[in-house]
Amino acid sequence: MDLYLPIAAMSLDVFLLLALGGGVGFLSGVFGVGGGFLLTPFLIFIGVPHAVAVASSANQLVGASVSGALAHWRRGNIDFQMAFVLLAGGLVGSAAGVWLFAVLRRIGQIDLAISLSYTLLLGTLGALMLAESTRAILRLRKPGGPRRKLHQHIWLHGLPLKMRFRRSKLYISALLPLSLGFAVGVLSAIMGVGGGFVMIPAMIYILGMPTSVVPGTSLFQIIFVAATVTVLQAVGNGTVDVVLALVLLVGGVVGAQLGTRFGQRLRGEQLRAMLAFIVLAVAAKLLFDLTVAPPDLYSLETIGP
C-alpha cells in the first residue's frame, strides 16, 4: 500500500516504512541510541532525498527517544543533572549545525558531508568499541584478575568548573559534558541523528559514567536536541516530512519498548560488542558507496519554488 509523502514529494510503501521504523526502534531500545544513524542511511537507500531523510529522522527521533527515555526513567536510570549539562551544549551545537547544513547545501556538498561524517565517525567508534568490549569479555573469562576501578581519571576531568554528578558518582569538570553536548548537537543537525552512538561511548570512556545510567541519560537529552533540530530544520530548510516521521514512529516506538526489555537481559560487554559490529557494518557500506563510480557523473538540483 503506497503512501504519498507531502514534503519528500514521493510515494513509498507503508509496510516498508513500518518495518524500517520497527527494526530501528528495537535497536534503539536495546542500545539506548536513537537509531538515527541507521534510519537516515536506510531512508537514503530507498530513495528519500538526503535533506528530507536527515530532517525527518530528527523528527522521528523525538518520539522514539520520549518512548525510550520513559522506560528508563521508570527504572531510575537517568542522571538528570548530567543530562541538563549535556543539553546546554547540545542546543548551541544544533543551532550551529543547522546553519552549517544550509551552507553545505548551498555549495552542493551536503550529500558528501553526510556520507563522509558517517563513515569517519562510525568507523572510528566501531573499531574502538569493538577493541574495548573484546578486552572486557576476555577479562571476564579469566577470573581472579585485578579488580577494576570505578572509573579511570584522565587529565580532562581536572579542567576548571568542577561539578559533582551524584547519580553517576562523578566529580569532573562541567566543560567536558558541555563540549561533548555541543559536538553531538552539530552532528544531530548534519546527520539527522540524536548522536547516541557518539554520546554513549563518550559517556562511558571519556566521562567515565556507570554503564547502567548511560542509555537513559543519553535518550533523555536526545529528546530535546532532536526537537530543536526538527524545528530549526523546518524553519531553515523546510525539509521535515511529518507524515514520514509519524509512520516511522508507529513502528519505532513499539520496537523501542521491546528492545529496552531485551537489552536488560544482556551483559554490558556483549551489548557493546554487538553495537560495535552494527556500527562498523554501516560505516563499511557508506565507504563502499563513496568509492564506487556513480552511474552518472552529473547531478541536477532545481532551485526556487
Next chain:
Amino acid sequence: MRRGCWFLAIALAASSAVPAVAAEPLIADLTSHFIAITTGFTGTDVVLFGATDGTGDVIAIVRGPEHDAVVRRKSRVAGIWVNTQQMTFTGVPSYYAVYSSRQLDEIAPPSMQALHQIGLVNLRLGAAEKNRSPEEINDFRAALIRERQRQGVFGDGVGRIAFLGDRLFRATIPFPADLPTGEYRVEIFLVRDKAVISGQTTPLYASQAGIDADVYEFANREALLYGIIAVAGAAMAGWLASLPFRNA
C-alpha cells in the same frame, strides 16, 4: 476522453455551420485547464484539440513552469567521488514536450525550430556563468536534459497530432504521476509552406489538492508552527506508545 469527443463535436459543428466567421486561421483548446494532484493521483491525460482554416500542419509545445537549476559534476578526489564543478542554468522549464502532425524536419526549417524552441536541441537554457568554454556548457546542458528525461518530464521524441480530415486535429498529452506543479503553457503553431501562419498559447495549471497539499502549504507558510507541531506530535506518539508497557 469522452469530454474530448464532446468538445470535438462542438468544434466540428461550429466550423461547418459558420464558415464565414472562421477568420482565425487556428483555434485550439484543451479539454481541461486544471490538473489536481490528489493523494491517489497516478497521472492524467489532457486532450489538445482544435481546427485550422485549411490545409497545413500543427506543432504544439508544452512547457512547465521555469526555475533555475544547478548541474554538478563529480570527479574522483583521493579515491572518493566529490562534486567538483557546477553550472547554473536559468529559465529551465520543469516540463517540456513537443507534438507535431508530421515529421518536424519536413514541415519546419531549422531556423523556425530554433526561433520557437521546437525540440530539446533548440531549448534555450541560459548558462549563468559566461566564462566557460562552449564544450563545457554543452556537456552540462546535455546532462541537464538527460536527467530531466530520466525523471520523465522532458519528452524523448515528438508526440503525434492526428488530423481528422483537413481541418480538425487532436493530440493526447499524458502527464506523469509526479508532474511538477505550477503554470504550464501550451503553444500551438499552424505551419504552412515552411512558415508559421498563426500561433496561439493556452495555459494549464497543475496543483496539489487535498490533505497533502494542505500539509505542504502549511509547512511552507508557517514553518515554525509546523516544526513545533511536528515535535509535539512525535512526543505525544512516543508517550502513548509507552503506556501499554508501563507495568512491565
